[in-house]
Amino acid sequence: MIRRRFTVAAALAGLAVTGVAAQPAAASPAPTVPVRLLSLNDFHGNLEPPTGSSGTAVDEHGASVPAGGAAYVAAHMKRLTDRNTLKVAQGDLIGASPLISAAYHDEPSVQFLGDIGVTASAVGNHEFDEGYKELQRIQFGGCHPVDGCSPAGKWKGAKFDYLAANVGQGKLKLPILKPWTIRIVNGVPVGFIGVVTKTTPTIVTADGIKGLTFDDEVAAANRASKQLKALGVKAQVLLVHEGDQTPAGQRPDACGVVPGAGTRIAKDADPEIDAVLAGHTHQQYVCSVTDPKGQPRLYSSGSSFGRIITQVDFQVNKATRDVVRTSIKADNHVVTRDIDPDEDTQTFVRTWKDRVATIANKPVGRITADLTRVPSPAGETTLGNVVADAQLAAMKGQGAQIALMNPGGNRADLTFAPSGAEGEGVVTYGEAFAVQPFSNVLGVTTLTGAQLDALLEQQWTSAGEKILQPSASLRFTIDRSRPVGDRVSAITVDGAPVDPAASYKVAANNFLLGGGDGFTTFTQGTGQVLGPIDLDALVAYFGTASPVAPPALNRISGQ
Structure with a gap:
């Protein structure tokens, strides 16, 4: 894996040099280029609009409004997407899911998330609900070993990378999934690291994670950060399935967190990491913490069940390939249902609902x-x-x-x-x-x-x-x-x-x-x-x- 990443990095470096050489002196490139991130966390297979208190979110005005549902997530994503956009997630995308997704081992939800362009996600503790081998099947493809193929046919695997930098197998702590991945936006590489709460062994079934170790989130993130830096990737984002609690009724862009496990990770992670996008606690917040070098760093989370999309915009210096920290801006958007839903996603959800209707209505x-x-x-x-x-x-x-x-x-x-x-x-x-x-x-x-x-x-x-x-x-x-x-x-x-x-x-x-x-x-x-x-x-x-x-x-x- 490392050898392949060095090859990619070298190729990128070569492209960058060629690009600069080809530019006439009068047309020197802008000093920075924009990058936009759109993120979700704790989706939990909510393809249909969630109901009850799980189907509302507190908006910017403090009002509780209906929110969530795949067709509305897709519609809002389209509105927020521009040519500079990457879409990511912070785990628990599957597991503890409604029957429409869970009846087919959450393949419908993973398909939906790939279809809307999610490119990388941290694993969450619920990704291990059916065991790590099932998680690997979801990542890489193949039909379920007991239930066989779903009505959609042989599962082709997730279109995005699940990241698990702090999860290892055996004495050598061999990786079960990638620890990090790299994406190119406007000619600059952006690295994404994924970690899951180290408490995972206490909140999932022991048999499903037998032989696995869950290291400290900060230590694992720091190792991955150094690997990315060695490859010349200085723009780095940590996707972490851990977070903090907030006061009830907090507006989406407030901070107000009760400092806990999430804040510790956000503050102590390697200073090369420019932003920490969190999850796990199903809270919404946008905070700024101080990294180990005393620099401000974004720390945010986007509720759950597809009710919030977190938008992060920043500039990357083309010469240094590093994020300009002062340019980082974040906004938690409520996935309201007062806009037209995405028609293709509606059809997709209806198809899967029809497939499980006979089972569900019995x-x-x-x-x-x-x-x-x-x-x-x-x-x-x-x-x-x-x-x-x-x-x-x-x-x-x-x-x-x-x-x-x-x-x-x-x-x-x-x-x-x-x-x-x-x-x-x-x-x-x-x-x-x-x-x-x-x-x-x-x-x-x-x-x-x-x-x-x-x-x-x-x-x-x-x-x-x-x-x-x-x-x-x-x-x-x-x-x-x-x-x-x-x-x-x-x-x-x-x-x-x-x-x-x-x-x-x-x-x-x-x-x-x-x-x-x-x-x-x-x-x-x-x-x-x-x-x-x-x-x-x-x-x-x-x-x-x-x-x-x-x-x-x-x-x-x-x-």
């Missing part, structure tokens, strides 16, 4: 009222309870006594009101999929009562609180006024107090069983056996337990 059960992710004071939800009950039912044959569900794995509410023509209270496959889109495998592991107690104490960490959703067979009390590590008491299984020395069989998805979300006690379990996909378990539960009523929120006591 009724799988009924509910008597909304099942939501709205928590009780203790952190329990009606939807979480039902999902945990479904997982316990699926794993009863493997001896499961209780089930626990991570709240972040439930991605949508189930409403009694119909979303289409299915009728009130009807749950369709598409709606069930929206709740459980990750295709996690369920399993059962054996924990002692003491380990179960330790596991429940891990609901609080320095990173915040994540309350596990329990099946009806599990009860416990929490007291947030007590120190972390001593907040859980009165644990019962099937009404009997838990014995610290006894063994209990606990069902959960393989994300949790692998220690995801910081629940590392799960990895101490023994005798693990696996079962069905979580979505299949939920669909089966609706098939046998319907109509399903919202469970009482009394499995977790206290506050």
